[in-house]
Amino acid sequence: MTKIVLSTLNARYAHASLGLRYLRANLGKWRESSLIREFVTGQKTEEIVERILESQPRILGIGVYIWNVEETTRLVAQLKVVAPELIIVLGGPEVSFEIEEQRICALADYVITGWGDVSFASLVRQLMSGEAPPTRVIAGVQAPLPAIASPYSEYTEEDVDKRHLYVEASRGCPFKCEFCLSALDKTAWPFPLETFLADLESLHARGARQFKFVDRTFNLKVDTSLAILEFFLAKIAAAPEDPPFVHFELIPDHLPERLKEAVSRFPAGTIQFEIGIQSFDPVVQARVSRRQKNEVAAANIAWLREHSKAHLHVDLIAGLPGEDMSGFADGFNRLVQLAPHEIQFGILKRLRGAPIARHTREFGLRFNPDPPYNILSTAAIDFATMQRLSRFSRYWDIVANSGRYPRTLPLLLEGNPFQHFLGFSDWLYARTGQTHALAQERLVHLLHEYLCKVRELDATGIGDALISDYRGTGGRSRLRFEVGATARVTPRKRDAGSTPVRQARHLRT
Structure with a gap:
């Protein structure tokens, strides 16, 4: 009989919750009486309630995050109406701070703040033995990492076959960037390397080929980083026809020669780096306690672009305290010149508990009171x-980051990338009133209209570039401006293997 259900609402089906798997792996004797039930944001709340209650659990543990807190609040409210006897325990970053202000915390029976790996298991033991914990809000215990049971055997065969597998070689972060909750960590703590590599071996043997490392500072300890890179290089060498795809978060100004040598050996389509630049303004960086050697970071991105086949996903944040449009534009243009495959243009968020809130009065920061x-x-x-910047971010993602317009994008950006794309963004919103649900064929025609009629660029060159981009990503319809165009590209089928589709598009440029 199932006594414990562990649940959360993921942003997408492909995201398998690592946190839930840690909780189940550490339940001890209660593990066999538990199960994981994952859902996706946007599902009907009543259907989620029905699925959770069908196994008649006594305890429900729910992971609460910025992307699911509103829907999870509705879920908990309904559960308390339909099954008031169900003991609901909340955990996760969204309920680890400002608890007294949140309706979801008032609805639940217990809230575990911070680390929940062993604290949830301890609470379950108390509840199952009939003990009443002295408080509703329980401060999570930070257990030594070797004492935490590995979660990776909790990934099912369906997870291995169809979903991204999240793994971590370390927890915490030694840096103090105030927009991030990791600023509250004292340092970074590594998991035992030999045990972790054995876990990777087991996942790979089961057929896992997409690994996303959630470490904040993968390249902090070079010896550990090299051991993990060599693990994946060995797998690629043994079966080049079936390589893994690995995602790491990289500190941009720390890339010693030993790491460069290892990274340079990865073939295209097998490795991605997420690199947080956030701002190139040293005054803004100092204000938010971000330590970064800008020249070294820029040189490392340039080196990776020129000497490695890694896919580069680089982050910038708009709205940092004291940074104006001109300063952000300068940083954006500098990053465009470095030519990463993707620029993730994010808008600053006030995560609950993050120190960025201390700048609110001095720099006039006004945040949305609701998620995100x-x-x-x-x-x-x-x-x-x-608002203009938010639309810029969305349009940049579907035009530039998508990898669908490798020939057209340089024509759009030439001269001053930020100003030209902002102009396109403003025009596109005025023309359509939409930031979503723009079909590719429609977007191609809108790009053609803007570049030819508004920017008055060479119509033949624009037409040829757009046709090639459209055909190159599988478009088959005849476009309205095709008459007289000469360029043609044979439609490409989706690449086989483990490389995600969007990254695969960038390999063709």
Whole structure:
């Protein structure tokens, strides 16, 4: 009989919750009486309630995050109406701070803040033995990492076959960037390397080929980083026709020669680096306690682009305290010149508990009071301008980051990338009133209209570039401006193997 259900709402089906698997792996004798039930945001709440209750659990543990807190609040409220006897325990970053302000915390029976790996198991033992914990809010115990049971055997065959597998070689972060909850960590703690490599071996043997490392600082300890890279290089060498795809978060100004040598040996389509630049302004960096050697970081990105086949996904944040449009534009243009495959243009968020809130009064920071707590305006960027930047971010993702327009994008950006794309973004919103549900064929025609009629660029060159891009990503319809165009590209089928589709598109440029 199932006594414990562990659940959360993931942003997508492909995301398998690592946190739930840690909880189940550490339940001890109660593990066999538990199961994991994962859902996706957007599912009907009543259907989720029905699925959770069908196994008649006594305890429900729910992971609460910024992307699911609103829907999870509705879920908990319904559960308390339909099954008031069910003991609901919350955990996760969204309920680890400002607890007294949150309706979901008032609805639940217990809230575990911080680390929950062993604290949830301890609470379950108390509840199952009939003990009443002295408080509703329980501070999670940070157990030594060797004492935490490995979660990776909790990934099912369906997970291995169809979903991204999240893994971590370490926890915590030694840096103090105030927009991040990791600023509250004292340092980074490594898991025992030999045990972790054995876990990777087991996952790979089961057929796992996509690994996403959630470590904040993968390249902090070079010896450990090299051991993990060599593990995956050995797998690639043994079966080059069936390589893994690995994602790491990289500190941008720490890339010693030993790491460069290892990274340079990865073939295309097998490794991705997420690199947090966030801002190139040293004054802004100092203000938010971000230590970064900008020249070294830029040189490392340039080296990776030129001498490795790694896919580079680089982050910038708009809305940091004191940074105006001009400063952000300078940083954006500098990053475009470094030519990473993707620039993740994010809008600052006030995560619960993050120290960034201390700048609110001095720099006029006004945040959305509801999730995702995005910045609405600052003393340097008013609300209307922040809205323009938000649309820029969305359009940049579907035009530039998508990898669908490798020939057209340089024509659009040439000269001043930020100003030209902002101009396109403003025009596109005025023309369509939409930031979503823009079909590819429609977007191709809109790009053609803007570049030819508004920017008055060479119509033949624009037409040829757009046709090649459209055909190169599988488009088959005849476009309205095709008459007289000469360029043609044979439609490409999706690449086989483990490389994600969007990254695979960038390999063709």
